Structures are given as structure tokens and as C-alpha cells.
Amino acid sequence: MKAIFLDRDGVINQLVFYHEQGIIDSPYTIAQYKLIDGVCDAINLFHQQGFKVVVVSNQPGVAKGYIDLAMFEALRNKMKSDLAAGGALVDGEYYCLHHPEAAVPEYRIVCDCRKPKPGLLLRAAHELSLDLAGSWMIGDNFTDVQAGAAAGCRTILLGRAKCELCRLLDENNTHPDFIASNITEAAKIVIKE
Ligand SMILES: [Zn+2]
Numbered sequence: 001m002k003a004i005f006l007d008r009d010g011v012i013n014q015l016v017f018y019h020e021q022g023i024i025d026s027p028y029t030i031a032q033y034k035l036i037d038g039v040c041d042a043i044n045l046f047h048q049q050g051f052k053v054v055v056v057s058n059q060p061g062v063a064k065g066y067i068d069l070a071m072f073e074a075l076r077n078k079m080k081s082d083l084a085a086g087g088a089l090v091d092g093e094y095y096c097l098h099h100p101e102a103a104v105p106e107y108r109i110v111c112d113c114r115k116p117k118p119g120l121l122l123r124a125a126h127e128l129s130l131d132l133a134g135s136w137m138i139g140d141n142f143t144d145v146q147a148g149a150a151a152g153c154r155t156i157l158l159g160r161a162k163c164e165l166c167r168l169l170d171e172n173n174t175h176p177d178f179i180a181s182n183i184t185e186a187a188k189i190v191i192k193e
Pocket residue numbers: 095096097098111112113114
């Protein structure tokens with residue numbers, strides 16, 4: 001079985017701009033969690049094409065002390081209930097909760113699952129019997145492209161490639177197979193290929 005691996009924040013749901021800190025980050029409350037337009041249709045299209053759809057996401061919010069595990073689970077449930085309301089579901093969710101500089105000691109490790117490492121994709125492939133060479137990683141970050149390529153998948157980078165990101169891609173000789181502006185466009189690319 002082949003799969004579409006989806007990063008979560010910036011692919012499935014919108015990123016949040018935190019004005020006070022001046023940073024863009026994951027949603028940390030239920031109210032901040034908002035699906036991106038077109039995501040349910042894209043997921044259904046992937047299923048129609050015979051792909052499993054699997055979320056693979058770094059979620060260091062608990063490790064950094066921004067949220068507790070209960071809120072992390074509540075956000076997962078919010079994602080699934082919002083997708084269900086749009087008639088869509090995901091076949092698996094794999095999260096890395098670690099961070100090498102975590103405030104919370106139990107999560108402060110250098111793990112093999114934090115993207116750009118391919119651990120989450122490899123674990124999903126093992127547990128769900130996925131064919132990685134027939135699979136795609138879709139994400140909005142440099143690390144998604146690296147993790148997908150390391151796992152042997154084709155990759156699609158979402159978003160306008162910022163100069164900063166282009167420089168990083170070049171320096172690391174890591175290039176997505178395609179660049180798309182959002183998941184809807186990414187779905188069109190997968191189907192065409
Ligand atoms: Zn990890």
C-alpha cells in the first residue's frame with residue numbers, strides 16, 4: 001500500500017501568528033485550530049487514488065512546556081472531528097514529541113523520529129505495511145523534504161519557496177520533486193504523476 005504522508009501544521013491546519021513573540025507556530029488552543037481550505041477534498045482524492053493518508057508531524061509543544069499532553073490530545077481530536085465534519089479521515093498519525101533542548105526532561109532526547117530524520121515515516125511504513133517508494137511526503141518545511149527523501153518517498157514542498165528556504169535546500173543538496181502552493185495543488189500533482 002502506498003501512502004501520502006502529510007505534515008500537520010501549515011498543511012492540514014493553519015499556522016498561528018503569535019503577535020507578542022512575533023513568531024509563527026503551531027496552534028496551542030482549540031480555538032486556534034483551523035483547517036486549511038480544501039484539505040478534506042484533497043484527502044478524499046488521495047483515498048480514491050488508492051493511497052493511505054498518514055500524518056507525520058514534529059510536535060515539540062509539550063516538550064517545550066507550551067501545552068500539556070491533554071491539550072495535545074485535544075488538538076488531535078479537534079483535527080479528526082473537523083476532518084470528519086468535512087467527510088474525511090486519516091489512516092494514521094505519527095508524532096515526534098521530543099526535542100533536544102526540551103524544558104520537560106522526559107522529552108529531552110536526540111531521537112530518531114524528529115524530522116528531518118525519517119523515523120516517523122519508517123515506523124508508519126512498518127506498522128501499516130506501506131510501500132515507501134510509491135509514497136509521497138507533502139510538507140511546508142525543509143525538514144519535510146529531507147525526511148521524505150531519506151525515507152525514499154517523492155516529496156512536495158508547499159508554499160512559495162522563500163529565499164531562506166532555497167538557500168537551505170541548495171546548501172544541503174535537498175530538493176523537493178515538486179513545489180505546490182497548497183495541498184489542493186499537491187493533490188493534482190500526485191494524480192497527474
Ligand atoms: Zn522524536
